[in-house]
Amino acid sequence: MNDLVLRSFSQTPLPLHRAKEFFLARQPILDRNQDLVAYELLFRTGADGPADVTDDVYATASVIAHASELGLENVVGTLPGFVNVDAAVLMSDFIQFLPRDKVVLEVLETVEATDEIVARIDQLSKAGYVFALDDVVAESGSVRRLLPMARIVKIDISGMSESALRALSARFIQSGKKLLAEKVENLGQFHQCLELGFAYFQGYYFAKPFVLTGKKLSPSQMTIVRLMAQITENADSADLERSIKQDAALALPLLRLANAPAAGAAQGVDSIGHALAVLDKRQLHRWLQILLYAEPGKAVHAASPLLTLASTRGRLLELIAAKIRQGDRHAADVAFTVGTMSLMDALFGMPMEKILEQVSVSKDVRDALLVRQGFYGDLLRLAESVEQFREPEPAIAPLLRKLSLSGEDFYALQLAAYKWSNRVTDGAN
Incomplete structure (x- = not known):
């Protein structure tokens, strides 16, 4: 200080x-x-x-x-x-x-x-x-x-x-x-x-669901959802590369993400195969969750607010889970998924219940997304309370105490999440 x-x-x-x-x-x-x-x-x-x-x-x-x-x-x-x-x-x-x-x-x-x-x-x-x-x-x-x-x-x-x-x-x-x-x-x-x-x-x-009758996923979004399913089923890199190459609109943002500082590539990534080698399947799965929010056709300098909010939430929840449950990599991964998925109702223009009918998730994730309950539900409520706190928000301090997280530690994790999200947003647009 x-x-x-x-x-x-x-x-x-x-x-x-x-x-x-x-x-x-x-x-x-x-x-x-x-x-x-x-x-x-x-x-x-x-x-x-x-x-x-x-x-x-x-x-x-x-x-x-x-x-x-x-x-x-x-x-x-x-x-x-x-x-x-x-x-x-x-x-x-x-x-x-x-x-x-x-x-x-x-x-x-x-x-x-x-x-x-x-x-x-x-x-x-x-x-x-x-x-x-x-x-x-x-x-x-x-x-x-x-x-x-x-x-x-x-x-x-x-x-x-x-x-x-x-x-x-x-x-x-x-x-x-x-x-x-x-x-x-x-x-x-x-x-x-x-x-x-x-x-x-x-x-x-912009983050509230606006339900449009008959709204369908864009071709790129359909490709991303299909890729996420392939990763869950442990598809090999060759199959993943073929799926990505079917959608040219997806290839460019994926290369940008692989070249972003947050990806940790030691040198320039110039092919889909190279991108898949740089990003292991765990990384690729989370990049795909973020790419769902990237808007095709936007100018390079134009940032999507949903992309920024989803990436910040995902990273913040991941960092908090890693801090509280040290050594539990699975908990951190689940927390990231909850953070990014929490805005899919606004992205797809459909109720979260309908989305979860089409995407297989664990009970912990479902409880967090639908009723904000459980460990991951508490993390999500904390992130949402901070985002919205122009009005007095009494939930923040009790949630920090419940999670045994100090205000100073939480502030440090926020800064880390913001910094990471800034880099991701620059890479996705």
């Missing part, structure tokens, strides 16, 4: 053990094409009780200290990160530890636009920092004073009438601002905000 950063915040330094007692989440921000373009980073203190509010300045201080040591790219990869700042953080010196080319500073709605605050934001803006106004629900006096220095306006659409949302969004668009819709929870809300001219969207609507 960088104690100098924490000391620059206050004359009374924050105890280092407190600085480590916080939860981290990254929530995806999508553009109009539903590609992943940024993350909002959320932090809370309170490992021994309900999480505190996200604008806790001590949590922000410890986050900046961690970022200065570990590098923000380990959390957000190549994408920018949105970070909440309140008046105390804005006026502090340690804000300069955040790289101006990697962050968007979200001015919380609780910040009063005093002359001092306006001057400070103007100074930081001229120094190259990008600002967003957070949780805007009306055009208040503070919003009007800060608006000229903000590039992005985040509007909380929950509970807002269509007429109010239309009027408010039109006003900010006329001012030349980019709009970000917060708390988008279903496709209807996404399409409404799309029609109103919003540029960015935040919420887990």
Whole structure:
């Protein structure tokens, strides 16, 4: 922990053990094409009780200290990160530890636009920092004073009438601002905000099943499911290579994955046979689970939010299982499968029960996916609680205690999962 950063915040330094007692989440921000373009980073203190509010300045201080040591790219990869700042953080010196080319500073709605605050934001803006106004629900006096220095306006659409949302969004668009819709929870809300001219969207609507009658798997998805079955049946590499070569759309992302740093190849992989030699069957099975979420035809730079979320969940659950049940490789593999499979209902547009009728899984996996029960169900609930914790989430600390996992260890595993997912996403697109 960088104690100098924490000391620059206050004359009374924050105890280092407190600085480590916080939860981290990254929530995806999508553009109009539903590609992943940024993350909002959320932090809370309170490992021994309900999480505190996200604008806790001590949590922000410890986050900046961690970022200065570990590098923000380990959390957000190549994408920018949105970070909440309140008046105390804005006026502090340690804000300069955040790289101006990697962050968007979200001015919380609780910040009063005093002359001092306006001057400070103007100074930081001229120094190259990008600002967003957070949780805007009306055009208040503070919003009007800060608006000229903000590039992005985040509007909380929950509970807002269509007429109010239309009027408010039109006003900010006329001012030349980019709009970000917060708390988008279903496709209807996404399409409404799309029609109103919003540029960015935040919420887990993309991870919720939208059942389409008669929807079928794409040819590549069918090939992947068939390959997974072949691996389960211990098919040899020649049979696997023949199956892959039948689908050219699958061969390219597989080669990218085999060449990704996370795959551990010592040299360039330039053929399907070579890829199969680099990835043993255990590795190949997990890569295939991830490839299900890759979107064929997407531009190389375009990241699928479902791919990123599924790979992060899978890796995080695997790392937690390996930490708790050391030496039990099977438990880690099952945990990875539960994490990646947990979003297949959204991917395929069908209820999880229907998917499990077609895919043979153990009772432990079934209980985890359908009712969030058992050891793997607890791991999944923990991952989901952290992803969703913009609202106070009382389940996180009790789950950590139940799993005998410290907050500090959990934070380290999160960072490792984010870093791995960033590499996988770069390799899959």
